Amino acid sequence: MLFNSIEFLIFFPAVVIIYFLLPHRWQWQWLLASSCFFFGFSYYLYYDPVNFPYPTNIPWYIFNLFSVVSVIIINYLLAILIEKSKTTGSKRPKVYLVIGIAYPIILLLLFKYLNFFNQTINHIARLLNLNYPENILKIIIPLGISYYTFHIISYLVDVYRGIQKAERHFGIFSLYILFFPKIVAGPIERAQNLIPQFYEEKKFDYARIKDGLLLFAWGLFKKLVIADRAAIVVNEVYGDPYGYPGIYLIIAHLSFIFQVYCDFSGYSDMAIGIARIMGFKLSDNFRRPYLSSSITELWRRWHITMISWFRDYVYIPMGGNRVAKWRWQYNTFITFILSGFWHGANWTFITWAALNALHILISIWTAPVRKKLMALVNLKKFPSFYKILTILITFTSFTLSGIFFRAASMADAFYIISHLFTGFDVFIKTVLTLNYDMLKSFLVIQNKITFLGYSKPAFLPEMITLALGMIVLATIEIIQERSNRRIRDMIAQKPWYIKWALYYCLLFALVFLGMYSNQQFIYFRF
Amino acid sequence: MKKLSINVLISILLMSVTLTLVWIAPGTYPHDLAALVNKREMLKSKKSPRLIFIGGSSQLSLNSPLIEKELNYSVANMSLFGGLGTMEYLEEIKPYLEPGDVVVVTMEYATVLDKQYFQFIHTNEESKKFFFLMSPGRHTLEYIKNKEYFDLFKKVFVLSQIKARSYLRNLTTGNFSHIFDNGFPNYNIEFNENGDRVAPYLIFRPLGNRETKLNYPEETSLAFLNDFSDYASSRKAKIVFYFSHFPKEQYKTNEKYINAFYDMMKKLLKFPMLNKPSDFMYPEDYFADTIYHLNEKGEKIRSAELIRMLKKVL
Numbered sequence: 095m096l097f098n099s100i101e102f103l104i105f106f107p108a109v110v111i112i113y114f115l116l117p118h119r120w121q122w123q124w125l126l127a128s129s130c131f132f133f134g135f136s137y138y139l140y141y142d143p144v145n146f147p148y149p150t151n152i153p154w155y156i157f158n159l160f161s162v163v164s165v166i167i168i169n170y171l172l173a174i175l176i177e178k179s180k181t182t183g184s185k186r187p188k189v190y191l192v193i194g195i196a197y198p199i200i201l202l203l204l205f206k207y208l209n210f211f212n213q214t215i216n217h218i219a220r221l222l223n224l225n226y227p228e229n230i231l232k233i234i235i236p237l238g239i240s241y242y243t244f245h246i247i248s249y250l251v252d253v254y255r256g257i258q259k260a261e262r263h264f265g266i267f268s269l270y271i272l273f274f275p276k277i278v279a280g281p282i283e284r285a286q287n288l289i290p291q292f293y294e295e296k297k298f299d300y301a302r303i304k305d306g307l308l309l310f311a312w313g314l315f316k317k318l319v320i321a322d323r324a325a326i327v328v329n330e331v332y333g334d335p336y337g338y339p340g341i342y343l344i345i346a347h348l349s350f351i352f353q354v355y356c357d358f359s360g361y362s363d364m365a366i367g368i369a370r371i372m373g374f375k376l377s378d379n380f381r382r383p384y385l386s387s388s389i390t391e392l393w394r395r396w397h398i399t400m401i402s403w404f405r406d407y408v409y410i411p412m413g414g415n416r417v418a419k420w421r422w423q424y425n426t427f428i429t430f431i432l433s434g435f436w437h438g439a440n441w442t443f444i445t446w447a448a449l450n451a452l453h454i455l456i457s458i459w460t461a462p463v464r465k466k467l468m469a470l471v472n473l474k475k476f477p478s479f480y481k482i483l484t485i486l487i488t489f490t491s492f493t494l495s496g497i498f499f500r501a502a503s504m505a506d507a508f509y510i511i512s513h514l515f516t517g518f519d520v521f522i523k524t525v526l527t528l529n530y531d532m533l534k535s536f537l538v539i540q541n542k543i544t545f546l547g548y549s550k551p552a553f554l555p556e557m558i559t560l561a562l563g564m565i566v567l568a569t570i571e572i573i574q575e576r577s578n579r580r581i582r583d584m585i586a587q588k589p590w591y592i593k594w595a596l597y598y599c600l601l602f603a604l605v606f607l608g609m610y611s612n613q614q615f616i617y618f619r620f
Numbered sequence: 621m622k623k624l625s626i627n628v629l630i631s632i633l634l635m636s637v638t639l640t641l642v643w644i645a646p647g648t649y650p651h652d653l654a655a656l657v658n659k660r661e662m663l664k665s666k667k668s669p670r671l672i673f674i675g676g677s678s679q680l681s682l683n684s685p686l687i688e689k690e691l692n693y694s695v696a697n698m699s700l701f702g703g704l705g706t707m708e709y710l711e712e713i714k715p716y717l718e719p720g721d722v723v724v725v726t727m728e729y730a731t732v733l734d735k736q737y738f739q740f741i742h743t744n745e746e747s748k749k750f751f752f753l754m755s756p757g758r759h760t761l762e763y764i765k766n767k768e769y770f771d772l773f774k775k776v777f778v779l780s781q782i783k784a785r786s787y788l789r790n791l792t793t794g795n796f797s798h799i800f801d802n803g804f805p806n807y808n809i810e811f812n813e814n815g816d817r818v819a820p821y822l823i824f825r826p827l828g829n830r831e832t833k834l835n836y837p838e839e840t841s842l843a844f845l846n847d848f849s850d851y852a853s854s855r856k857a858k859i860v861f862y863f864s865h866f867p868k869e870q871y872k873t874n875e876k877y878i879n880a881f882y883d884m885m886k887k888l889l890k891f892p893m894l895n896k897p898s899d900f901m902y903p904e905d906y907f908a909d910t911i912y913h914l915n916e917k918g919e920k921i922r923s924a925e926l927i928r929m930l931k932k933v934l
Contacts, residue, residue, distance in 0.1 A: 300623055551650040551806065552782075555789035562788070598634060605635050606642070606784035 095136045097310075097364040098317055098610075105132065106368065113372060118295040125269055125292075125372075132274035133162075136237055154234045161201050161236055169194050169246045170267045173253045173260035180256070187254055194250040198243040205235045210439030238278045240436060242271050244403055249285040251407055258285045266292050275368040279361055281379045282399040288374070296373030306370030308582050311600055313363025316356035318608030319563040323556060324353035326609075330547030332500055335510050338539060339517035342546060343510050350500045351493050352564055355384065358397070382571045384492075387484035389453045392492060400436070404429050423458070427451045442498045442507055449495040559607050566603075639780055647783040648790075648798070648805040652701070653750035654782075656712075657803035659698050659815050660754050663713065666694040669720030671930070673815075674709050676702025676728045678864055678912040681821065683923040684814030690927045691934060693722070697815035702728040702912070704751070705741045707844045712754050714848075719856035722934065724894075725845070726864045728912055733834035733877050738841065749775055820916045821908035827867065828910035834874040837881045842888060849891045860933055861885065862894035865922055867911050871901045894929040 095101050109128045116124055137155070172194040179186040219226035249270070252258035261267040270289050271277075331338055331346030338346070362379035369376045377399050386392035393401055405414075409429040415422045427448070434447020473480045494511075501507035523529070539545070545553045570581050577584070585596055648654070663672065671693040673679055679699035688695045698713065706727055713723070730737045741747070752759045752775045763772035790799045798805065812818055849859045863882065871878060878897045885893060906918025914922055 298621060300621075303624060304627075549652060551652060551654075551804070554793075555650045555785040558789050558792050559785055562792070597631070601631055601635055602638060602784075605639070606781050607788070608781075 095132055095139060097361065097368070098314060099139075101135070101139070105135075110371060113296075114298045121296065122266060122269055122292050125274075126265055126272065129269065129272040129274040129277065133237065133272060133277060136278065151234065158234055158236045161205070161239075162242070165198050165201065165242065165246060166268050166271050168197055169250060170261070170264055173250055174262065176250070176253050177260040180254075191250055191254045195247050198246050201236075202239055202243045205233055205239055207435075207439045208233065241280050241282060242277065244282045244400070245271055245285075248282070248403060248407060252285060258289075261285070261289055273369075273374075275365040275374075276376060279358075279365075280399055281362055281365065281377050282403050283376060287377065291374050294373070299373070302373065303371050305582060306367045306372075308367070309370060310364050310367030311604065313360040313365075313367060314604055314608070315563075315600060316360030316363065316567065318610070319603055320560065320567060321353045321357035321360060322609035322611060323560045323563070324349035324356075326547040326556075328353055328500065330544065332502065332506070335501075335506055335513075338513075340513055340515045341517060341521070342539065343514055343516075346546070347493065347497060347500070347510070347514075349560075351496055352567075354496070354499070355380070356567070382575050384489055385485060385571060385575050386488050387481055389450065389457055389488055389491060392488055393450070393454070400433065404433050408432060423455055426454060430454075437499075441504050442501055445504070445507070446495050446498040449498065450492070453491050453495070563603075563607070639777065642780040642784050642787075643776055645783075646800040646802050648786045648801050648803060649750075649753070649779065649782045650786050650789070650805055651746075651750070651782060652804070653704070653746060654753065655700055655804040655807055655811065656704075656750050656754045658807040658811070659696070659700065660712075660716070661802070662813070662815050663696045663698060663716050666696045668694070668718040669722070670694045670696055670718070672713060672721060672723045673697045673699055673726075674706060674713070674723060675699040675726040675864070676704070676731065676912065678702065678728050678914070679726055680817040681914055681919045682816050682926075683919060684816045685812070686923055687927055687930070688814065691930055693934070695814045699815070701747075702731050703737070703741050703744055704747045705744075706731070708747065708751055710844070710848045712751060714851060715755070715758075717852060717855045717857045721852075721855075721857040723848075723852060723857065723859040724930070725859060725861050728864050729834055729866060729874070729878060729881070730829070730832050732837050732842070733874070733881060734832060735835055749778060753779055820919075821913040823915060824909040827904065827907055830867075830870065830911055832870065832874075832911065834877040836877055837884050842885075846888070846890045849889075858891065860892045860894055860930075861889060862926070862929065863897040863900060864912075865900035865902050865906075865914060865918070866897070867904050867907055868901050869904065870911050871897070892933050894926075894933065899925070 095105065105128075109124075113121060113124055113128075137158075172190045176187045176190045176194075179190065216226050249258065253260050261270070266289060269292055270283075270285060273283075273288070276283060327346050328350045331342055332350070335343060335346075359380035366376045366378070379398050381395040381398065383392050383395040386395055409425055412425045412428065413421060414425060417425070430447045430451035431444060432447075434443045434445075437443040437447075468474060468480070473483075497510050498504075498507045501510060544550075548556050573584075574581055585593055588596075649657070663670075671687065671691065673682060673684075673695070676699060679697065682697050682699070684695040684697050687693075698709065706725060710723070710725075717723075731741060732738065759775075760772060763769070763775075786805065787799060790796065804810075810818055845859070845861070852859050866878070882897050900922065902914070902918055902921070906914055906921065908915040908918075
């Protein structure tokens with residue numbers, strides 16, 4: 095169920111109203127029931143009658159249900175066993191931990207990566223002139239599997255490390271995994287942050303609900319006004335990049351960079367806002383990443399809960415930075431490759447992650463040279479200029495690697511990269527000769543009925559709306575970055591008429607400028 | 621709880637008032653089909669007796685000023701897009717029919733002989749949206765009568781969204797003098813005063829839609845033409861039909877279906893037909909970008925032949 099759907103508009107108020115009317119002892123039960131309904135109904139909504147016709151695929155649906163339920167039950171029991179055996183001093187906790195981690199990972203590999211391995215073996219076999227039958231399975235991937243697998247692993251490891259007590263209440267533990275604001279696409283919450291909140295009594299609090307509603311509306315703005323509008327251009331060009339001159343490849347890719355940020359950070363804002371309305375505090379997932387002045391900083395501000403998960407459960411156990419220099423760089427590289435692999439079973443994601451890792455390593459290797467260079471040109475005298483320059487370099491590097499993230503295949507990605515500047519020679523000639531007929535040939539797109547996915551009359555209004563949306567987003571993010579305060583808190587201090595004028599603008603944008611095409615969230619597929 | 625409810629109610633009220641204002645206020649709709657609104661106004665402005673052309677984009681390139689001059693009738697070319705549906709089109713022009721008017725109908729072959737396209741036409745939400753805009757009052761009453769309140773709200777809402785984005789575009793580009801224009805924003809540039817397309821279609825080879833596969837027609841699907849003829853007679857107007865142009869090659873491939881269509885129309889129609897399908901079979905060099913659109917050379921010939929045929933029945 096999408097947060098921006100009619101179904102959710104009915105589901106959520108009903109859940110919230112009943113939730114606040116119920117006595118405390120029944121609230122968790124209601125939340126669990128609602129989360130199960132949300133999960134099940136999402137299956138119903140995403141039902142794919144073409145690839146997975148009912149009832150032929152009943153075993154897949156049952157297997158999906160079994161995988162979620164079994165992961166919850168097995169890990170609930172294993173955590174208790176780990177805790178108990180640790181108190182007795184036996185060596186079994188490690189065995190339980192390994193089983194507990196291996197089981198959801200095997201399921202994840204089976205559902206998400208089996209076809210990828212199959213295809214890769216097939217490619218290698220073909221290269222070696224061997225006969226390998228490529229049987230691509232049509233698999234129904236359980237909703238949110240990448241996310242709940244990470245929840246389970248972090249929970250078990252924390253119990254093993256003694257940071258988290260094994261949860262004895264099976265209902266609360268199930269709710270921790272299935273809690274509907276975060277089940278489909280995070281944030282990836284640690285048990286020590288979320289589980290205690292299920293025990294607290296949540297009362298109706300106007301200020302908190304208003305805060306949650308505003309955050310939800312802001313997330314909706316990012317999704318409906320920016321991400322879904324940019325998606326049309328992106329899908330059109332990335333769907334078949336071969337017919338487009340370089341200028342359109344650049345426009346489409348820049349649109350994608352804003353789309354992916356607004357889509358995922360918008361989703362996270364909505365999830366956090368929904369939880370906040372009900373009295374829960376979920377972790378922040380994005381902190382204005384495009385205003386980062388280094389790639390390391392960007393990765394501390396982008397998908398924070400996933401990156402911190404990789405840091406705590408992959409990078410640090412591998413030794414982190416408290417090892418030899420080469421090993422530290424290896425750890426960084428491997429952690430990034432795994433995060434790329436987490437996004438999807440495709441070489442494009444792995445390449446994207448590798449490029450980002452490489453950028454981090456290059457920035458480490460070149461740090462002394464850059465420092466010297468900076469001193470040489472005396473850039474420190476112009477701190478604002480230096481800051482803008484570093485932000486631009488970081489953004490450009492992240493943007494370029496993003497081509498691999500979005501392209502459907504490696505071939506498409508290489509084509510796009512090698513054709514980014516196709517036709518610019520004509521553009522330069524046009525500027526020099528002031529021959530505007532030449533400019534037409536530079537801008538023309540052959541054999542297309544639409545203009546970058548929009549009908550020709552709709553293109554300009556939609557692009558202006560997109561540009562205005564981006565300007566609003568950038569302005570708010572820059573204000574927040576400079577003042578280090580939330581925009582909601584700043585607005586709260588304004589007189590009522592300014593507050594209402596701003597609320598009105600936000601509502602107007604959502605109602606009249608939103609794209610109500612039910613475009614799925616990008617990070618749902620991970 | 622009370623404060624929250626009041627604030628939510630105020631927000632809903634504000635948006636409802638804004639929606640009403642945007643809906644009522646004049647404004648443009650940056651969508652090709654919004655030209656229907658301009659064409660309605662153009663039809664209303666033409667003095668009777670009128671020749672009212674109904675068809676798809678194949679008829680958009682017509683030379684209406686020449687027809688007007690030769691036949692001494694005011695010409696309103698209402699054609700826009702074949703996918704709009706002739707039945708729905710005729711329903712829309714009914715209120716504007718006047719004594720002496722002659723409605724000239726043509727249907728692109730795919731709209732009758734391609735089952736998939738036929739289904740698309742009658743389920744096409746975009747067409748419904750802009751037909752709604754053509755006569756909102758009548759459609760609103762229909763929706764209310766059928767208790768389709770949500771669909772009614774959806775139409776008004778989506779159309780208002782398009783208009784709001786158009787305001788935004790005009791405000792941003794400093795196009796202040798055109799903020800409250802009506803219908804399609806580029807109508808005056810793209811269409812002449814008779815509703816013909818001003819610029820010729822671009823030339824593309826190979827022709828688009830050349831793989832169109834036709835089939836046998838279904839008689840029941842065209843009974844509405846006779847109903848309209850009866851209605852027109854009651855208003856002292858009349859209707860004539862002509863078979864659209866088609867490239868020779870595609871005609872040969874689909875000859876049996878086109879002939880079956882012709883035979884069916886001969887039996888079915890209670891009003892005059894101007895031609896046989898073979899009369900408008902043209903070589904490929906008369907066509908522009910698709911098998912439906914004529915280039916300037918083809919149009920010159922089609923318009924002249926149409927004038928000759930119309931002279932016989934008027």
